[in-house]
Amino acid sequence: MGDTDTGATRALVLHPDITSDANRRDAAFALDEAVSLAVALPGLEVVGADSVRLPKPTPGTLFGSGKVEELGRRIKADDIGLVLIDGPVTPVQQRNLEREWKTKLLDRTGLILEIFSDRAATREGVLQVEMAALTYQRTRLVRAWTHLERQRGGLGFVGGPGETQIEADRRAIDEQLTRLRRQLEKVVKTRTLHRAARAKVPFPVVALVGYTNAGKSTLFNRLTGADVVAKDMLFATLDPTMRAIKLSTGREVILSDTVGFISDLPTQLVAAFRATLEEVLEADLILHVRDISHPESEAQSENVIGILAELGVKETTPLIEVWNKTDALDEEDRKGREAEADRKENIQAMSALTGSGVDALVQSVTDLLDRDRQLETLEIGHADGKKRAWAYEQGIVVSETRTDTGVELKVNWTPVQAVRFSRL
Secondary structure (H helix, E strand, O other): OOEOOOOOEEEEEEEEEEOOOOOOOOHHHHHHHHHHHHHOOOOEEEEEEEEEEEOOOEOOOEOOHHHHHHHHHHHHHOOOOEEEEOOOOOHHHHHHHHHHHOOEEEEHHHHHHHHHHHHOOOHHHHHHHHHHHHHHHHHOOEOOEOHHHHHOOOOOOOOOOHHHHHHHHHHHHHHHHHHHHHHHHHHHHHHHHHHHHHHOOOOOEEEEEEEOOOOHHHHHHHHHOOOOOOOOOOOOOOOOEEEEEEOOOOOEEEEEEOOOEOOOOOHHHHHHOOOOOHHHHOOOEEEEEEEOOOOOHHHHHHHHHHHHHHHOOOOOOOEEEEEEOHHHOOHHHHHHHHHHHHHOOOEEEOOOOOOOOHHHHHHHHHHHHHHOOEEEEEEEEOOOHHHHHHHHHOOOEEEEEEOOOEEEEEEEEOHHHHHHHHHO
8 A cells, every 4th residue: 555656655744834833944945854854764755745734732643633534535545655754753643643544654854764764874874773773662662552563563553462471672672772772882982992993083073054955065075075975865873974085275175074963853863873973073173054045044054053053063162153055045145145255254255066155165164273272381291102102193292392391392282182182
């Protein structure tokens, strides 16, 4: 049921526009984003999308009985195999709607998990997606119906496995989560070693962050020449990609491309991907890439800043706001945005697609990385040859004076380099 001639599942996207929600988004933009999410999942063909206005959610079925019947007729007529609801759906609501409509249903969290599962490439990414999926699945265990019940062949229409089976499912999930955490700890230790090795590399780390589909990977490719996936698709990048590059000024940096953020990202996913985003915590400079042509660019920006704060990124970390996709604006808007960016500090208007404004961005990166440098004198003992070698590798030594106990180095370095030195 619900398959097309190509084998793809026919999907209907529904955005519940709950009028009593004071924080609700513009329904049209929210629906567009929901469709983009659906398109990002292979094997789906979106054959319909609608925003459904609701005064408030109905506890048992989300939608009112009349709307449930109306949608049921449409689902049957259009041979829909999957309904995607852009918002939270309780386990009871999901069970009742699937029974009523006789089709599979995914809420926003479930869909994002499916996409993450499809995109995760590194061992750490895969483990974190599995943990997030299990945590989500654990919350879906309800009396008379579970996801796991389907795997046992149950239809979920009558009766159910009862509390005993639910507890068994819950215990099985908890045991699997414990196993995954142990595996993840080993992987994270390996990444910590890699990061410690990188701390000795004489290059600052520049992290690209931004709302999903803002153009980070396109900018990354333009700056590095790397062949990173850069599609007009949400969550095209899920694992950090790092490249050492030489800027046009001759300065060398490590550029890190990260997973895109999104509004209403489920809490368990923010936690699960914290380690994937830990490169941002270590960054000397953050480039916040914004799709300046998007109607909700301001709201997207606020969402990114909020998640950065949740991750624990220090407010003192230098940040350049990159107003990307100026090529998608009409000439008047483009000139207005470019003039506005020129007036403001640490904002660069550009197009990663055409290359317009990239040279100015590179110059800003160089200037900002050098701006916070300060002169200090270090006393290094005879036994600390590694520290002296590191200082020279970093290119921060201004002068060296021999002393009875070792050497006195005068260095010109950034606060981040000072922290790294203290960890050696």
